[in-house]
Amino acid sequence: MQPWxxxxxxxxxxxxxxxxxxxxxxxxxxxxxxxxxxxxxGFRTNRQENEQEKEKDQEKGVEPFPQYxxxxxxxxxxxxxxxxxxxxxxxxxxxxxxxLRPDSMRYRSFQHQVDxxxxxxxxxxxxxxxxxxxxxxxxxxxxxxxxEDIRRVKTGSSEEKKxxxxxxxxxxxxxxxxxxxxxxxxxxxxxxxDCDSLSxxxxxxxxxxxxxxxxxxxxxxxxxxxEVYWLIYNAFPIVFTYLMQNSLQMASIFTLGHLGPxxxxxxxxxxxxxxxxxxxxxxxxxxxxxxxxxxxxxxxxDKTLVGVHLQRGxxxxxxxxxxxxxxxxxxxxxLLALKQEPELAYLSGxxxxxxxxxxxxxxxxxxxxKYLQAQGIMQASTYVLMIVSPLNLLMNYSFVYLEPFKLxxxxxxxxxxxxxxxxxxxIMLYIRFIRGSEAWGGWTRECxxxxxxxxxxxxxxxxxxxxxxxxxxxxxxxxxxxSTRDLAAQSILxxxxxxxxxxxxxxxxxxxxxxxNALGERDGQKARLSTTVAFVFAVIFxxxxxxxxxxxxxxxxYLFTSDEDVVALVAKTMPLLAxxxxxxxxxxxxxxxxxxxxxxxxxxxxxxxxxxxxxFPIGYCLTFVLxxxxxxxxxxxxxxxxxxxxxxxxxxxxxxxxVEVMRAQRRVQHDEDKYHHDTLSA
Numbered sequence: 050m051q052p053w054x055x056x057x058x059x060x061x062x063x064x065x066x067x068x069x070x071x072x073x074x075x076x077x078x079x080x081x082x083x084x085x086x087x088x089x090x091g092f093r094t095n096r097q098e099n100e101q102e103k104e105k106d107q108e109k110g111v112e113p114f115p116q117y118x119x120x121x122x123x124x125x126x127x128x129x130x131x132x133x134x135x136x137x138x139x140x141x142x143x144x145x146x147x148x149l150r151p152d153s154m155r156y157r158s159f160q161h162q163v164d165x166x167x168x169x170x171x172x173x174x175x176x177x178x179x180x181x182x183x184x185x186x187x188x189x190x191x192x193x194x195x196x197e198d199i200r201r202v203k204t205g206s207s208e209e210k211k212x213x214x215x216x217x218x219x220x221x222x223x224x225x226x227x228x229x230x231x232x233x234x235x236x237x238x239x240x241x242x243d244c245d246s247l248s249x250x251x252x253x254x255x256x257x258x259x260x261x262x263x264x265x266x267x268x269x270x271x272x273x274x275x276e277v278y279w280l281i282y283n284a285f286p287i288v289f290t291y292l293m294q295n296s297l298q299m300a301s302i303f304t305l306g307h308l309g310p311x312x313x314x315x316x317x318x319x320x321x322x323x324x325x326x327x328x329x330x331x332x333x334x335x336x337x338x339x340x341x342x343x344x345x346x347x348x349x350x351d352k353t354l355v356g357v358h359l360q361r362g363x364x365x366x367x368x369x370x371x372x373x374x375x376x377x378x379x380x381x382x383x384l385l386a387l388k389q390e391p392e393l394a395y396l397s398g399x400x401x402x403x404x405x406x407x408x409x410x411x412x413x414x415x416x417x418x419k420y421l422q423a424q425g426i427m428q429a430s431t432y433v434l435m436i437v438s439p440l441n442l443l444m445n446y447s448f449v450y451l452e453p454f455k456l457x458x459x460x461x462x463x464x465x466x467x468x469x470x471x472x473x474x475x476i477m478l479y480i481r482f483i484r485g486s487e488a489w490g491g492w493t494r495e496c497x498x499x500x501x502x503x504x505x506x507x508x509x510x511x512x513x514x515x516x517x518x519x520x521x522x523x524x525x526x527x528x529x530x531x532s533t534r535d536l537a538a539q540s541i542l543x544x545x546x547x548x549x550x551x552x553x554x555x556x557x558x559x560x561x562x563x564x565x566n567a568l569g570e571r572d573g574q575k576a577r578l579s580t581t582v583a584f585v586f587a588v589i590f591x592x593x594x595x596x597x598x599x600x601x602x603x604x605x606x607y608l609f610t611s612d613e614d615v616v617a618l619v620a621k622t623m624p625l626l627a628x629x630x631x632x633x634x635x636x637x638x639x640x641x642x643x644x645x646x647x648x649x650x651x652x653x654x655x656x657x658x659x660x661x662x663x664x665f666p667i668g669y670c671l672t673f674v675l676x677x678x679x680x681x682x683x684x685x686x687x688x689x690x691x692x693x694x695x696x697x698x699x700x701x702x703x704x705x706x707x708v709e710v711m712r713a714q715r716r717v718q719h720d721e722d723k724y725h726h727d728t729l730s731a
Contacts, residue, residue, distance in 0.1 A: 208274075276582040280559055286431040287422070288555030293434040295551075297441050297468055298323075301400075301461035304445040312458055315396035318389075319462075321522060322380060322397065323404060327373045329518040331366060331412040333511030335419055338362050339558070340506050340647040341720070342423030343565025346488065348717035353490030354724055359420040360496030361503050366412050373408070377401040400462045407466025410473040417476055421485050422562050429485065433475045441468035499723055502716070509649035513640065516656035520664070520689065521546075524682050527672065535679045538618040541609045542626055542683070546633065549594055553587050553634035557641025564645030568713035573706030576645070580701055583638040591631035598627040618679060625683040632690035639697035646709050647716065648700075655696040664689030 298320045306313040341358040349355070376383070381398030385391065418430045444467060448460030456463065480486050521543060528539035560583035567576035598605070602623035606616030643652045668685020671677045677684070 272578060273582065276578055277586075279563065280556060280579070280582055280586065283425070283427045283563075284552075284556040284559040286427045286555075287558045288552050290418075290430045290434055291551045291555060293431075293438040295547075296438055297465055300442045300445045301465050304442075304449050304461050305458060308449070308458060311392055312396060315393050315400060315458075316461065318384075318393065319380075319397045319400035319404070321525075322384075322401060323377075323408075325519060325522055326376055327370075327408060327412075329515045330369065330373065330511060331415055332518075333514035334366055334369060334507045335362055335412075335416045336510035336514060336644055336649070337503055337507035338416060338419040338423065339510075339561045339641075339644040340565055340649070341503065341716075342420055342488075343562045343645060344569035344647070344713045345717050345720065346423045346425075346569060347566045348569030348571075348713060349721045351490075351721060351724070352488045354717075354721050355420065355423060355488035356490050357493060357495055357724055358503070358720075359416060359489075360492065361500060362416045362419075362507075363413060364496055365500065365503060365507065366416060367409070370409060370412060374405055377405045377408075396458060399459060403459050403462035404466055406463070407469035410466075410469040414469065414473045414476060417473070417480075420488070421476075421480070422558060423565065424485060424488055425562070425566070426485050427559065429476060429479045429483075433472055433479065436475060437468050437472050440471070441465060444468065495724055499720075502720065506647060506649055509653040510644065512653035513649050513656055516653065516660055517693075520660040521686070523665075524668070524686060527669075527682060528679060531672075531678055534612075534614050534618060537610065537612070537615045538606075538622065538679055539682070541606060541615070541619050542622060542679075544609075545605075546626060546629065549630060550633055550637065553590060553637035556583055556586060557637045557639075557644075559583075559641075560638055561641035561645040564642050565647075565713075568646065568710050569717060571710050571714065573710045576709065577704075577706045580639075580642045583642065584635065584698070584701075587634035587638040588631065591634040594630035594634075595627040598623050598630070602627070622679055622683055625680065625687050629683070629687045629690060632687065632694045636690055636694040636697060639694060639701060642701055643697060646704070647712065651700055652697060655693050659689045659692035659696070663692060 302313065302316045302320065305316040338358060342355045345354045345358060346352065378401075379398075380401045381394050384394035384397055389397075414430075421427075421429050441464065444464035445461050448454045448456050448464040449458070450460075454460060480489065525536075525539055525543060528536050560579055563579045564576045567573070567579060602620045605623060606619035610616065640652055643649065664685040667688060668682050671681030671684055672679075673681075675681065
């Protein structure tokens with residue numbers, strides 16, 4: 050058994066017919082100890098002595114650090130050997146020195162183990178636990194795969210465990226070579242240890258040759274299985290998050306609907322107004338974090354760069370909220386100018402003024418959610434909303450109807466605002482006490498500078514998302530000019546499309562971060578494979594949805610209404626919704642892949658041209674000139690989505706993933722160099 054798999058004390062073999070079990074502390078017998086406490090001396094405490102010793106040995110012509118020459122050849126590398134190797138070779142990276150030092154900038158964010166390391170000593174289990182929780186990026190000693198492979202050995206499938214063990218063994222051999230063999234090996238890049246090249250070995254003892262295929266058929270199948278498993282495992286928490294997140298304002302609509310039809314209409318109008326003027330803008334702007342944070346998480350040596358991107362995003366979003374708040378505060382006047390009924394305009398304006406109290410918290414929650422997703426932490430927001438969503442429903446009802454509150458109409462948006470702040474507080478507590486603090490180095494003045502790289506991505510992201518979002522809202526507005534029956538059918542169809550889109554949208558967010566992480570770690574083939582897997586899933590899911598809607602189209606409308614005319618119109622238009630599903634899913638996941646690449650400007654132009662230059666003119670002519678009514682609107686939307694999805698698929702097929710890797714590395718390197726230059730200058 051590998052020492053990376055099982056924790057324990059000193060292992061031994063009591064008889065010759067039993068296999069020796071290696072544990073973390075086994076090699077302590079072969080390592081010089083500074084005390085009898087069973088701890089190995091920490092990185093920083095022995096650093097200067099090692100440097101002086103190395104200089105003296107080099108002057109005498111003696112090979113430095115002979116104490117590292119213990120018999121490792123037939124043993125597996127454990128935590129103590131990693132620590133001793135790093136100490137004895139005076140390991141440093143390009144920015145902060147050895148980032149695993151207890152007093153390094155990187156380590157300071159690892160708060161929950163500070164007390165264990167504070168005295169300068171740490172035991173073997175601490176070392177491995179610490180490395181296991183890092184995505185450590187280094188271009189000399191190939192540390193990055195250690196933490197990931199430890200996790201795979203512990204929690205992965207049997208095939209993943211086998212590959213991870215092989216990779217760890219190759220790293221062990223490489224460590225030994227660098228210490229006992231050719232010193233020039235230390236200059237080799239960590240790309241030697243990428244997943245493809247390391248997984249060529251079928252056993253620990255096998256050695257790849259020039260004739261060894263890069264990926265065997267079985268290996269490729271296993272890689273596909275790994276990607277499919279990763280995507281499903283990480284996407285569904287995002288899907289549940291968005292479903293529960295959408296339920297927050299729906300709770301207000303359901304609660305206020307019992308007060309009367311005017312209150313219900315005001316709640317629905319306010320929700321649409323908030324989506325168009327705030328949530329879509331915040332979502333589009335924060336989408337730049339999908340690129341910047343995911344690539345920085347695996348590409349930057351200093352992980353706190355991810356936190357700096359988040360801080361810049363929060364600052365920019367805060368400034369953007371100022372005009373949004375002005376619009377919300379004057380919503381009543383704006384709605385009256387749009388010829389809305391006075392009572393409806395007044396109630397909608399009141400709703401938005403109350404909701405404005407919680408809007409900053411919701412916008413910040415969206416940005417922090419992307420910060421965590423870039424680190425592969427997809428479940429945090431799900432856990433938060435599992436707590437907040439039922440509380441929100443309870444608070445909405447209590448604030449509107451129950452003593453001592455009984456606030457009436459204003460109670461619902463006030464309860465929702467309180468829920469937004471509770472979401473923000475809980476996710477911040479999650480980062481502080483559970484997971485996600487590694488990428489947070491504290492507030493820094495650097496977040497107030499160098500905004501252009503963020504804006505260069507956020508502006509196209511904003512156009513990319515709002516172009517589609519606003520197009521659907523405009524179609525609903527156009528349907529209101531037809532008839533009450535058409536508007537009712539449009540509401541049913543659009544609600545259904547929004548509900549089914551949450552699944553491919555969740556997969557697009559997961560794929561975006563997976564692809565960004567892969568480009569950050571210089572693995573273009575992994576990014577390409579992730580894109581392919583996400584695309585295949587979107588096609589399969591779209592076909593399943595299409596089949597379902599075609600089968601149930603004559604009965605589906607009864608889920609929402611008993612009006613026979615509305616049900617018949619829904620059944621008539623449902624084939625377009627069914628066809629729409631395939632293109633909607635494909636455009637969603639391809640858009641996520643493009644965000645992971647940082648190519649939002651292309652997607653923005655495709656969306657703008659497809660919706661506003663092609664689909665809207667055609668939809669208008671079909672609907673209002675040829676009198677095709679609601680079918681004309683949905684033909685236009687379906688055509689737009691097929692144009693968007695086709696353009697994005699062709700773009701991804703033509704993508705040079707090696708070029709994308711270089712672009713990602715240049716972006717991360719520029720951001721990191723700028724960050725550290727400004728930090729040192731300050």
